[in-house]
Amino acid sequence: MKYNFGAGPCILPQEVFKQASEAVLNFNGTGLSILEISHRAPEFEAVMDESVHLVKELLNVPSGYSVLFLQGGASLQFSMVPANLLAEGQTAAYLDTGAWASKAMKEAKLFGNVQVVASSKESNYTYIPKDYEIPADAAYFHCTSNNTIFGTELFSFPKTPVPMVSDMSSDIFSREINVEDFGLIYAGAQKNLGPAGVVLVLVKDELLGKSGRKLPSMLDYKIHADNKSLYNTPPVFSIYTAMLNLRWLKAKGGVGQMEKENTAKAAALYEEIDRNPIFKGTCQPEDRSRMNVCFVTENPEHEKPFLKLAEERGMIGIKGHRSVGGFRASIYNALPITSVYSLVEVMQEFAQKNA
Amino acid sequence: MKYNFGAGPCILPQEVFKQASEAVLNFNGTGLSILEISHRAPEFEAVMDESVHLVKELLNVPSGYSVLFLQGGASLQFSMVPANLLAEGQTAAYLDTGAWASKAMKEAKLFGNVQVVASSKESNYTYIPKDYEIPADAAYFHCTSNNTIFGTELFSFPKTPVPMVSDMSSDIFSREINVEDFGLIYAGAQKNLGPAGVVLVLVKDELLGKSGRKLPSMLDYKIHADNKSLYNTPPVFSIYTAMLNLRWLKAKGGVGQMEKENTAKAAALYEEIDRNPIFKGTCQPEDRSRMNVCFVTENPEHEKPFLKLAEERGMIGIKGHRSVGGFRASIYNALPITSVYSLVEVMQEFAQKNA
Numbered sequence: 086m087k088y089n090f091g092a093g094p095c096i097l098p099q100e101v102f103k104q105a106s107e108a109v110l111n112f113n114g115t116g117l118s119i120l121e122i123s124h125r126a127p128e129f130e131a132v133m134d135e136s137v138h139l140v141k142e143l144l145n146v147p148s149g150y151s152v153l154f155l156q157g158g159a160s161l162q163f164s165m166v167p168a169n170l171l172a173e174g175q176t177a178a179y180l181d182t183g184a185w186a187s188k189a190m191k192e193a194k195l196f197g198n199v200q201v202v203a204s205s206k207e208s209n210y211t212y213i214p215k216d217y218e219i220p221a222d223a224a225y226f227h228c229t230s231n232n233t234i235f236g237t238e239l240f241s242f243p244k245t246p247v248p249m250v251s252d253m254s255s256d257i258f259s260r261e262i263n264v265e266d267f268g269l270i271y272a273g274a275q276k277n278l279g280p281a282g283v284v285l286v287l288v289k290d291e292l293l294g295k296s297g298r299k300l301p302s303m304l305d306y307k308i309h310a311d312n313k314s315l316y317n318t319p320p321v322f323s324i325y326t327a328m329l330n331l332r333w334l335k336a337k338g339g340v341g342q343m344e345k346e347n348t349a350k351a352a353a354l355y356e357e358i359d360r361n362p363i364f365k366g367t368c369q370p371e372d373r374s375r376m377n378v379c380f381v382t383e384n385p386e387h388e389k390p391f392l393k394l395a396e397e398r399g400m401i402g403i404k405g406h407r408s409v410g411g412f413r414a415s416i417y418n419a420l421p422i423t424s425v426y427s428l429v430e431v432m433q434e435f436a437q438k439n440a
Numbered sequence: 441m442k443y444n445f446g447a448g449p450c451i452l453p454q455e456v457f458k459q460a461s462e463a464v465l466n467f468n469g470t471g472l473s474i475l476e477i478s479h480r481a482p483e484f485e486a487v488m489d490e491s492v493h494l495v496k497e498l499l500n501v502p503s504g505y506s507v508l509f510l511q512g513g514a515s516l517q518f519s520m521v522p523a524n525l526l527a528e529g530q531t532a533a534y535l536d537t538g539a540w541a542s543k544a545m546k547e548a549k550l551f552g553n554v555q556v557v558a559s560s561k562e563s564n565y566t567y568i569p570k571d572y573e574i575p576a577d578a579a580y581f582h583c584t585s586n587n588t589i590f591g592t593e594l595f596s597f598p599k600t601p602v603p604m605v606s607d608m609s610s611d612i613f614s615r616e617i618n619v620e621d622f623g624l625i626y627a628g629a630q631k632n633l634g635p636a637g638v639v640l641v642l643v644k645d646e647l648l649g650k651s652g653r654k655l656p657s658m659l660d661y662k663i664h665a666d667n668k669s670l671y672n673t674p675p676v677f678s679i680y681t682a683m684l685n686l687r688w689l690k691a692k693g694g695v696g697q698m699e700k701e702n703t704a705k706a707a708a709l710y711e712e713i714d715r716n717p718i719f720k721g722t723c724q725p726e727d728r729s730r731m732n733v734c735f736v737t738e739n740p741e742h743e744k745p746f747l748k749l750a751e752e753r754g755m756i757g758i759k760g761h762r763s764v765g766g767f768r769a770s771i772y773n774a775l776p777i778t779s780v781y782s783l784v785e786v787m788q789e790f791a792q793k794n795a
């Protein structure tokens with residue numbers, strides 16, 4: 086038995102793997118592989134339509150938004166957002182909550198001015214800053230809803246006088262959100278949406294074409310929106326598998342149900358971290374992520390032996406990111422609560438042996 | 441029985457589908473899906489290394505070139521090439537042989553001047569221009585080695601006084617090339633390399649950083665080269681499947697053997713087109729592509745009934761592109777010569793019925 090706590094690409098539901106595997110041999114009974122289907126074929130158009138529809142349904146997307154499936158990952162969005170929304174000479178406001186936010190800011194600086202409204206860098210990003218003002222003349226406000234590396238989550242989004250843009254790569258579909266509060270949401274697929282190779286973008290149509298820049302076609306949201314994400318050959322298999330995963334999510338009861346389960350999973354793990362004398366959490370409790378649970382050993386000498394024991398017990402991907410150290414258990418939608426219990430057991434076993 | 445003559449995404453070898461399908465359930469005996477493997481895991485590093493190695497081996501890539509697997513398709517390369525190689529105020533020389541070449545030119549114009557050295561547009565791209573001069577002060581010369589839509593192929597590349605850049609999306613790995621003649625080669629994977637979602641770039645390292653532009657990180661070849669295509673999360677499954685396909689290609693005897701088979705396949709089909717009174721080719725014979733065979737019916741009234749018959753006989757994807765009309769049979773590496781024979785039979789059957 087393996088328990089995949091990897092941060093991404095990460096676990097997806099077993100039945101999604103099974104269906105995706107079948108489609109590589111025989112897609113929808115066509116006798117053809119999903120890998121050899123033309124992206125202009127009606128069969129693939131149906132996949133794209135259903136994918137868009139499921140996103141809209143699961144996230145309650147109001148009208149006036151385009152749902153795009155693009156390439157280049159969240160990292161290309163770091164540039165596409167300012168390229169499309171930040172006009173020459175304008176300022177964008179960024180909340181600096183971790184490595185990904187910082188990378189997003191770095192790319193934005195190529196297109197205009199970046200104002201950091203608040204940062205928790207001084208504490209190695211162990212909390213989410215809460216008192217800050219967003220300038221009313223900013224082109225947009227950018228935040229990272231979940232900080233995959235540092236294990237913090239934005240439980241409440243600020244009221245903003247300007248369009249809010251959020252990198253939701255590691256928590257999209259894990260919790261309920263009000264899409265109408267956002268001008269643009271993007272998310273690399275490889276956590277709760279699907280396999281690597283596709284990035285989801287929800288963008289308010291009225292923001293398109295605002296920067297006035299002449300952009301390379303592939304960086305222009307308007308072109309992708311006008312072409313329903315088929316301006317060029319899309320990542321067919323990644324989109325198809327994302328669709329299968331969204332179907333699974335819907336059958337499970339949707340995002341609200343997921344949020345309940347994720348909250349319970351996270352609670353079980355943080356409870357053990359707090360209770361167990363060997364371990365401690367790295368983040369301010371009120372900002373603890375329900376997706377990426379970061380913790381360290383009180384005694385640095387316990388780190389290696391615990392990692393070894395956990396690996397012997399089938400735990401995968403729990404080594405913390407080098408900028409935090411210790412451990413990170415990513416407990417995305419597809420990770421069953423029983424896997425969390427198994428990790429808790431290993432923590433207890435370790436504590437007993439090292440009491 | 442189905443015969444997939446689609447232009448791309450297109451047929452890949454059946455054993456590649458089988459192996460890819462297995463890896464979605466259980467990758468390399470790890471008990472994990474290829475879709476849930478971290479791109480930083482040693483198991484995926486091995487995939488990336490082998491992929492790069494196979495490209496180098498199969499194409500005889502000399503030292504001094506980087507082999508990159510990126511996202512965004514060939515269409516993003518239309519912009520990345522000038523962004524990286526064309527400095528402000530410089531001119532790039534383009535050979536206009538079809539729709540893709542034109543799109544590449546359009547994107548380049550955002551970064552500098554474009555000089556069209558020759559074009560066959562006036563004849564709807566039925567041939568490859570051969571008499572032209574490449575200005576010695578151009579930043580680079582760009583050509584499309586195979587015109588997927590119009591069915592022409594560059595059988596010989598010009599001697600150029602400046603670095604040659606080639607879009608080889610639809611013929612890479614189908615024929616032998618001298619990589620050292622090129623400064624940069626790019627190819628969307630979804631013909632002879634693998635599934636959609638990844639683009640291959642071979643670039644001479646000495647060209648990197650030449651434009652002097654500060655680029656978005658994701659558009660900067662240097663950043664991708666320095667990070668061995670792992671600057672951000674790569675399209676894991678597409679790269680893995682491309683690796684499987686390159687293994688197959690090597691086992692089949694490599695690119696030279698493929699070229700022989702492709703030449704034989706194309707000859708069989710063009711021979712029938714010429715011989716059969718119902719059909720005629722659309723391109724100048726000496727420039728006829730060995731990958732995309734374009735033909736029309738002499739009598740326009742025969743077009744629909746032939747399409748119908750071919751579809752009844754299991755032929756898929758043979759409708760021509762709207763800018764050419766008629767038929768296009770794409771006969772990529774993985775398409776067996778027996779499928780070509782089957783198409784020839786349908787053409788003969790149709791001719792008999794309509795004699």
Ligand SMILES: Cc1ncc(COP(=O)(O)O)c(C=O)c1O
Binds near residue numbers: 185674
């Ligand atoms: C919050 C967040 N943003 C951005 C990224 C970068 O995504 P990609 O690798 O798809 O570019 C990640 C990757 O883990 C992430 O967790």
Ligand SMILES: Cc1ncc(COP(=O)(O)O)c(C=O)c1O
Binds near residue numbers: 318515
């Ligand atoms: C020669 C050529 N160049 C470029 C492209 C565009 O590739 P992509 O869809 O990967 O952007 C194609 C697609 O068929 C092509 O055949």
Ligand SMILES: [Mg+2]
Binds near residue numbers: 182186232234235
């Ligand atoms: Mg982070």
Ligand SMILES: [Mg+2]
Binds near residue numbers: 358359362364365
């Ligand atoms: Mg504790």
Ligand SMILES: [Mg+2]
Binds near residue numbers: 537538540587588590
């Ligand atoms: Mg063409």
Ligand SMILES: [Mg+2]
Binds near residue numbers: 714717718719721
């Ligand atoms: Mg004829």
